[in-house]
Amino acid sequence: MLEFLGIFTTVEFYIAVVQMTTPILLAAMGGLIAERSGIIPFGMEGMMLMGTVGGVIGSGLTDRVEVGLLLAMLAGVFIAVLYAIMAVSVGANQVVTAVALNMGALGLSSLLYVLAFAGGKGEVIEDVIRVRAMPLWKIPVLGEIPFIGKVLFNQYPLVYLAFFMAPVVWFILYRTSWGLKIRAVGEHPHAADTVGIHVLKVRYLTLIVCGMLAGLAGAFLSIGAFNAWQENMTSGRGFIAYTSIVFGRWEPIGAFLGSFLFGAADALQLRMQTQNIQVPFQVMVAFPYIVTVIVLVLSGKSAKWPAASGEAFKRESK
Amino acid sequence: MTELLRLEKICKTFPGVVANDHVDLEIKKGEIHALLGENGAGKTTLMNCVYGVYRPNSGKIFWKGQEVEIHQARDAIALGIGMVHQHFMLVPPLTVAENVILGLPTRHEPFLDLASVEEKIFESGQKFHLKVDPKARIWQLPVGIQQRVEILKALYRDAELLILDEPTAVLTPQEVEELFLVLEALTEHGLSIIFITHKLEEVMRSCNRVSVLRDGRRVDTLAIEDTNPQLLAKMMVGREVLLKADKTDLPPGEVVLSVKELSAIGGRGLPAVKNVSFEVRRNEIFGIAGVDGNGQTELGETISGLLRATGGKVTISGKDATNKTPFDILNMGVAVIPPDRQKLGLLMNFAVDENLIAKSYWKPPFSKSIFLRKKEIDKFSEKAIKDFNIRTPGPEIQVKLLSGGNQQKVVIARELSKNPDLLIASQPTRGLDVSATEYVHKQLLAAREAGAAILFISTELEEILSLSDRIGVIYEGEIMGILPGKGANILEIGEMMAGLRRSNTGSEQPKKEAENASEASA
Numbered sequence A: 001m002l003e004f005l006g007i008f009t010t011v012e013f014y015i016a017v018v019q020m021t022t023p024i025l026l027a028a029m030g031g032l033i034a035e036r037s038g039i040i041p042f043g044m045e046g047m048m049l050m051g052t053v054g055g056v057i058g059s060g061l062t063d064r065v066e067v068g069l070l071l072a073m074l075a076g077v078f079i080a081v082l083y084a085i086m087a088v089s090v091g092a093n094q095v096v097t098a099v100a101l102n103m104g105a106l107g108l109s110s111l112l113y114v115l116a117f118a119g120g121k122g123e124v125i126e127d128v129i130r131v132r133a134m135p136l137w138k139i140p141v142l143g144e145i146p147f148i149g150k151v152l153f154n155q156y157p158l159v160y161l162a163f164f165m166a167p168v169v170w171f172i173l174y175r176t177s178w179g180l181k182i183r184a185v186g187e188h189p190h191a192a193d194t195v196g197i198h199v200l201k202v203r204y205l206t207l208i209v210c211g212m213l214a215g216l217a218g219a220f221l222s223i224g225a226f227n228a229w230q231e232n233m234t235s236g237r238g239f240i241a242y243t244s245i246v247f248g249r250w251e252p253i254g255a256f257l258g259s260f261l262f263g264a265a266d267a268l269q270l271r272m273q274t275q276n277i278q279v280p281f282q283v284m285v286a287f288p289y290i291v292t293v294i295v296l297v298l299s300g301k302s303a304k305w306p307a308a309s310g311e312a313f314k315r316e317s318k
Numbered sequence B: 001m002t003e004l005l006r007l008e009k010i011c012k013t014f015p016g017v018v019a020n021d022h023v024d025l026e027i028k029k030g031e032i033h034a035l036l037g038e039n040g041a042g043k044t045t046l047m048n049c050v051y052g053v054y055r056p057n058s059g060k061i062f063w064k065g066q067e068v069e070i071h072q073a074r075d076a077i078a079l080g081i082g083m084v085h086q087h088f089m090l091v092p093p094l095t096v097a098e099n100v101i102l103g104l105p106t107r108h109e110p111f112l113d114l115a116s117v118e119e120k121i122f123e124s125g126q127k128f129h130l131k132v133d134p135k136a137r138i139w140q141l142p143v144g145i146q147q148r149v150e151i152l153k154a155l156y157r158d159a160e161l162l163i164l165d166e167p168t169a170v171l172t173p174q175e176v177e178e179l180f181l182v183l184e185a186l187t188e189h190g191l192s193i194i195f196i197t198h199k200l201e202e203v204m205r206s207c208n209r210v211s212v213l214r215d216g217r218r219v220d221t222l223a224i225e226d227t228n229p230q231l232l233a234k235m236m237v238g239r240e241v242l243l244k245a246d247k248t249d250l251p252p253g254e255v256v257l258s259v260k261e262l263s264a265i266g267g268r269g270l271p272a273v274k275n276v277s278f279e280v281r282r283n284e285i286f287g288i289a290g291v292d293g294n295g296q297t298e299l300g301e302t303i304s305g306l307l308r309a310t311g312g313k314v315t316i317s318g319k320d321a322t323n324k325t326p327f328d329i330l331n332m333g334v335a336v337i338p339p340d341r342q343k344l345g346l347l348m349n350f351a352v353d354e355n356l357i358a359k360s361y362w363k364p365p366f367s368k369s370i371f372l373r374k375k376e377i378d379k380f381s382e383k384a385i386k387d388f389n390i391r392t393p394g395p396e397i398q399v400k401l402l403s404g405g406n407q408q409k410v411v412i413a414r415e416l417s418k419n420p421d422l423l424i425a426s427q428p429t430r431g432l433d434v435s436a437t438e439y440v441h442k443q444l445l446a447a448r449e450a451g452a453a454i455l456f457i458s459t460e461l462e463e464i465l466s467l468s469d470r471i472g473v474i475y476e477g478e479i480m481g482i483l484p485g486k487g488a489n490i491l492e493i494g495e496m497m498a499g500l501r502r503s504n505t506g507s508e509q510p511k512k513e514a515e516n517a518s519e520a521s522a
């Protein structure tokens, strides 16, 4: 018990909380924008998976992290556009399409990894391939503050981006005409259509933003907090990001808190493993997911879903 | 006056329907032009062609003398055409100001500048009697105010022509008066208005000219001075019509339906029926008046067993009917004409005869043990088709292939052929043309003479006034008062419909009546 409480006294734990929050938060902010425009961002898991492999390939082949980030975004956007074609243009069932894309991304990410690093010979790669990862950026002055400086201001660039995104998304949604359009399209696409808003265009754009952010979230896992790739590296964090959105009632601040909660659960689980606390390994790994289920059960009922979420938009017959 | 809009030979067809057939129309600057026609005459379709919602199959549109192509709403808005649809196109969680500027570029794109928008809304509100709180969210506003927001939205886009599709359908009589004041203020500032309606008084009340549509064709365009309600009715329907139903004087009999302090929760989880009490007797039509969405549908559903009562009591012919199943209630001699015939009243893919026996097929003579008796069913349905004048190629035709009016006749035939003690008729004329409406009215009166007690729920105040022996006015789920039908004051009812007034006799009356009734029967 003391050992367990001891976790909360270490600075490493709080650094881990911030870092485990980052990928969930990045994806959640992208997904939030998409869902406010009326598309269920269930395909985020696949976008993130592609982001992990995009990052590792870009960084591994060119030895430059920026290229990794760029490739990660492109890979995320690739899944997002496929999703948009099916869900927005064709009007297919969004959940079914997303499940198919997530499974496809799982296979595709492994295939791309092998193609990139085994010279296209399709060999099994035995060793872990280490690639260049993001450096820590210490913010001048703030980074010197004891404890807080270490936790918040001596972090990876994507951490800063993630925490910056929450207020940015809030501002876009509530203080710009873009956000007004997004909200209108997500609540009443026909009304938006009659005042001349391109419903499909808005939905494509929000999904592309979602793909970019989810791709970066994936890259954070492979070339941010870590420097190598493994299969199914996201292990459900895309779904957890979606849960944060539901938990946060589709509000940026709420989704931020949700991401933080799950990030903390994730960090706790990791610390408990490294501290060798006598709890079965599986229980610890399951911990964030158990929190997810509890949150969904508690927030499921009074949730205020964007009214048109999940529905394809079609004009009446002409 | 100069010409603003001219339509030339507009044709629009839907699969199997010619909605607009070579329609010509001319709108002048500064006029209120009524577009009059029955349900299904093609009014909405024609205006949707002007507003770019539909593309006409052929025909030309001229705007200020120039031929124009309108491919989508955006094009119409750019020309200066605004349209308030029958179903409002507002986003409920957004504020008034946000709805008004939706889709327009802001002053410093992309940053919203709601304060200046709110100011402008306030100014137009002053100028045109369109007061609204620009910060209110749409879902918080009553329908009448939402309509103002729609008008403000069009004005904000510098509309020169405003199309209003059946704007009075959702308003109380007072709100209708206010709307006319707004329209007059707008025309004084040079706007033109197309006012779609099927109500004659409204046309006579404040329009300058009227164009009548019938079966997709324009019958004629007349100046209001040159016409009268009888003439318009004849043009609209194509024959002479009775503007008033004739009703015989009948003393009401014993109490059949008694509702005491009934409450129920509606579909959105909110209280829809609140503490409602009234009685309906034999040979009596009890009308429920009210603006759509004030709990009248839920009231009918609670009595017929479709919705759970959360409090109070329903008694039918002296027996407790509170929270009984619809089947039990059916067996108490209750007939129901539901508000949505296609969803609740009929099995659309079933044949006419199957629908006619849908509430009695398990009973003799239609059934013997587990077998249906075709001969009896044929005999019954042929008689019903004849008696109720159902226009169908035959009894084995699927109901979905009939017109709306004939579908309703199937429902009415099924419900009335069993001579019910109580008839719950909820919006029985909704969406029907004048002939079918007349028919329904006649059947209701016939049922009344045959001794049924009738609960008649309608949002059309005129038919409530012309048919009801007594009228209960419902507002937000509460009965604001009960008035005698004869000589009822329409303004008084209007105030009750808007929740502004409560009749002092209102909730007490039924109790006294109940005492009288028990005395009478003792």
Ligand SMILES: Nc1ncnc2c1ncn2[C@@H]1O[C@H](COP(=O)(O)OP(=O)(O)O)[C@@H](O)[C@H]1O
Residues within 6 Å of the ligand: A316, A317, B014, B015, B017, B018, B019, B037, B038, B039, B040, B041, B042, B043, B044, B045, B046
């Ligand atoms: N989108 C549509 N698809 C098929 N038929 C339609 C459609 N809209 C209207 N109609 C048909 O066109 C005719 C005219 O309808 P409408 O313009 O709505 O009449 P009104 O507004 O005068 O009541 C009706 O027979 C209606 O059933």
Ligand SMILES: [Mg+2]
Residues within 6 Å of the ligand: B043, B044, B045, B086, B165, B166
């Ligand atoms: Mg219409």
